[in-house]
Amino acid sequence: MNEKRNGVGSIIGVANQKGGVGKTTLAVHLAIGAARRGKRVILVDADPQGNSTSWLMDGILDGGMYRLLILKDAPVKMVAGLRNWGVGLLPGNYETGQALAMLGAIGRLGEIPGRIRPLGEVADLVIMDMPPSRMAGFNELLMACDWVITPTQLERLSLEGVRLMAQAVRELGERPRLMGVVPNMCRVRTREHQAQMVDLVQIFGGVVWPPLPLTIRVTEAASYGTTVYDLCPGEDVTTAMNEIVTRMMGVLNG
Numbered sequence: 393m394n395e396k397r398n399g400v401g402s403i404i405g406v407a408n409q410k411g412g413v414g415k416t417t418l419a420v421h422l423a424i425g426a427a428r429r430g431k432r433v434i435l436v437d438a439d440p441q442g443n444s445t446s447w448l449m450d451g452i453l454d455g456g457m458y459r460l461l462i463l464k465d466a467p468v469k470m471v472a473g474l475r476n477w478g479v480g481l482l483p484g485n486y487e488t489g490q491a492l493a494m495l496g497a498i499g500r501l502g503e504i505p506g507r508i509r510p511l512g513e514v515a516d517l518v519i520m521d522m523p524p525s526r527m528a529g530f531n532e533l534l535m536a537c538d539w540v541i542t543p544t545q546l547e548r549l550s551l552e553g554v555r556l557m558a559q560a561v562r563e564l565g566e567r568p569r570l571m572g573v574v575p576n577m578c579r580v581r582t583r584e585h586q587a588q589m590v591d592l593v594q595i596f597g598g599v600v601w602p603p604l605p606l607t608i609r610v611t612e613a614a615s616y617g618t619t620v621y622d623l624c625p626g627e628d629v630t631t632a633m634n635e636i637v638t639r640m641m642g643v644l645n646g
Contacts, residue, residue, distance in 0.1 A: 401511075401513075401515045402539060403512055403536055403538050404537060404539045404571065404640070405539070405568060406419040406520065406521055406522060406541050406543065407525065407534065407541075408542050408544060408553045409553035409557050409560075410549060410552070410553030413576055414545075414604070415521060416439070416444050417610055418541065419520070420448065421621070421633050421636075422640060423435040423519040424477050424619055425637035426516075426637060426640070428478070428621065429641065432515045432516045432517070433517045433518070433519065434511050434518045434519070435448070435519050436481075436482040436508065436518060437457065437484035438520050440486050440492075440527075441486075442486065443521070444483075444484075444521045445484055445485060447614055448474055448617070453486075455484065456470040457482060457483065457488040458485075458488060460507055461492070462491045466510075467508070467510045470482050482511070488523070489523070495529060496528035501528065501532045504529055508520070509536055520533065520537065531560070534560065535567070538567055539569055539643070540557065540568045540570050540571060541574060542557045543573075543574045544573060544574070544575060544576065544592070546592070554573055558596070571599065572636070572639060572640065572643070573596050573601065574601050575604065578606060579606050605628050609629055
């Protein structure tokens, strides 16, 4: 599938049924990694925790998602241009959860895909940091996506989250499609993680992408409001992250 479908940029949701797997870390680095390769990218912070917004806006929490979903402001109007990163950000915070709950209460969750998809008309790529799957509106946000990338830890409960995520994608029909599974926070030299990696590949095959190693550098990058691309460009985690961006671009251009 080409990167742009009928002139519209692809929308990728970064999601897992389980929390604590590095979803925001992956979403931020995929967005900035693609922008560093010359793509016009918008990062959508659809998680009520607002971690992507806090990371890239230096702790400032903005309720752009709320205004988009409830006040029906034009999607492009809500995008903040982040010059330091070369990406656009549709910011979110705790009000995002309130907006999704309100739409659920009045039976208007079905409007969500139509609010998100126009972003693809002004960007080559839209990356969405998804909310927890148990929230109202999760499936509707997923329906706005063309693809899903799922980060996971190499632990039994996390791998179960990947299975549930893949099942959710299948139940929605033709879109979205599962693009990649990213093993995260990996201790690749331990027998446990080696065994879990084998299991993951046996289940999901070629959509399993290179693992991201466990390192304090990711936490440091978030704390400093930067990325591993700038903090530690020569280290293993950055090499692995660049390879994941390459895999993503390869699928989009394939």
